[in-house]
Amino acid sequence: MSREVPSGWNSVELNDLTLTPDGLQTGPFGSQLKASEYTGSGIPVVMPSDIVNGKINVRNIARVPEATANRLEAHKLMAGDIVFARRGDIGRCSIVRQEQAGYLCGTGCLRARLNPALITAAFADHLFKSAPVVEWLNGHAVGQTMLNLNTAIISKIPLRLPPLHEQRRIAEILSSVDEAIEATRAVIEQTRKVKQGVLERLLSKGIGHTRFKQTEIGEIPEGWAVRRLADLAEDSRNSFVIGPFGSDLTVKDYCDEGVPVVFVRDVQSDRFRWKSEVYVSPEKAERLRAHSARPGDIVITKMGLPPGIAAEIPPSFENSIVTADIVRLRPNTKIASSAFLAIALNGERVADAVAEITGGQTRPKITLRDYKSISLALPPIEEQRDIVANVEPFKTLIEQEASKLDRLLTIKSALMSDLLTGRKRVTDALPMAAE
DSSP: OOOOOOTTOEEEEGGGGBOSSSSEEEOOOGGGSOGGGOBSSSEEEEOGGGEETTEEOOTTOEEEOHHHHHHTGGGBOOTTOEEEEOBSSTTOEEEOOGGGTTOEEOTTEEEEOBOTTTOOHHHHHHHTTSHHHHHHHHHHOBOSSSOBOOHHHHTTOEEEEOOHHHHHHHHHHHHHHHHHHHHHHHHHHHHHHHHHHHHHHHHHHTTTOOOEEEETTEEEETTOEEEEGGGGBSSTTTSEEEOOOGGGSOGGGOBSSSEEEEOGGGBOSSOBOOOOOOEEOHHHHHHTGGGEEOTTOEEEESBSSSSOOEEEOOTTOOOEEEOTTEEEEOBOTTTSOHHHHHHHTTSHHHHHHHHHHHTTOSSOBOOHHHHHHOEEEEOOHHHHHHHHHHHHHHHHHHHHHHHHHHHHHHHHHHHHHHHTTTSSOHHHHHHHHHO
16 A cells, blocks of 8 residues: 555544544453353344454344343443454454444454544444455464454554545445445345245255155155265266365465366355466376366365355366365266256255264364265256256346346445545546446
């Protein structure tokens, strides 16, 4: 970031913008709030995991009785506070909205209470999520196993501060893009729910069946078979493999061009999305040919939350190498359609089987042997294609909305880079925001 401060702006540190006393406050430590005090109802306690997409999400939030919250009055949040994750995923933060006033700042978080005469809460919410601030926090966090922040570090965040009227206009522009992003995410989420409901019916009832039979994996249509995943591979030796371990593939092998490398983050239940943009040289890829994936192969995650997410390698993705946390299945397409396997492996029956295998593990992980033993309900090949055709419109809509979301996120990133640094002043950004 350039050190030049735009005309009319000030160079400040976060500590210059907080109310006193206790403008910066860490969540309760140790014996102040014990795990045994959490309950299923009561006052929400904001932990780092509750800060999702830049907002406080109460879906899985922990709670404490009102009496406990009153005892920890100093840690109660007010509307306009900014809550930071102080460990783990550094840079995660959210504004506290009016309906969230009275929540508790959790042990893994800290909060900043800002002076509204100097900085608006809406502007601060965008500012603290900007790339320069996140990079600064990661560069100044402490700890070996897990990065941590404290109030002393956060108080020193260097910031560029425009006048209040410009802060308000910048926040309006960025918030309008946020609204479009949230609306698009809502369409994706709703479409996923509908798609999953249709998919579960098709995977258990098929199309047009009236006669069913009981099997070891539950009721399925007559004419369907129960097959182990291992039996659906093209051959028994080379079609069901995991990525290379240890020194066979390390960070030192990665480069900016060559043969793509597939990571867990590239495997999503709706589609394969290669976001990693990491390569190995053609020579290295040739040595790792046994771990390659090609169009029509199925890639399945061994680890993750949860493991067991599957996707089909698309026709446009000619060649790649999978990492150690990926299982690659090359199906026998005479009996199992690649597209059908990709959706069947993301169904409830397989998810339940994976959950049973990994139950109780702190970091859920499933082995190649376990995957081979998982059983599927397999329709005849023609019905597999019909099932895929019924699900395809939902996948297409999700892909379209996901592409739209990517474009909006790119626009948001560009706007933040320009507006929060003063590279472009508010009047210059109005035409872009209007688009």
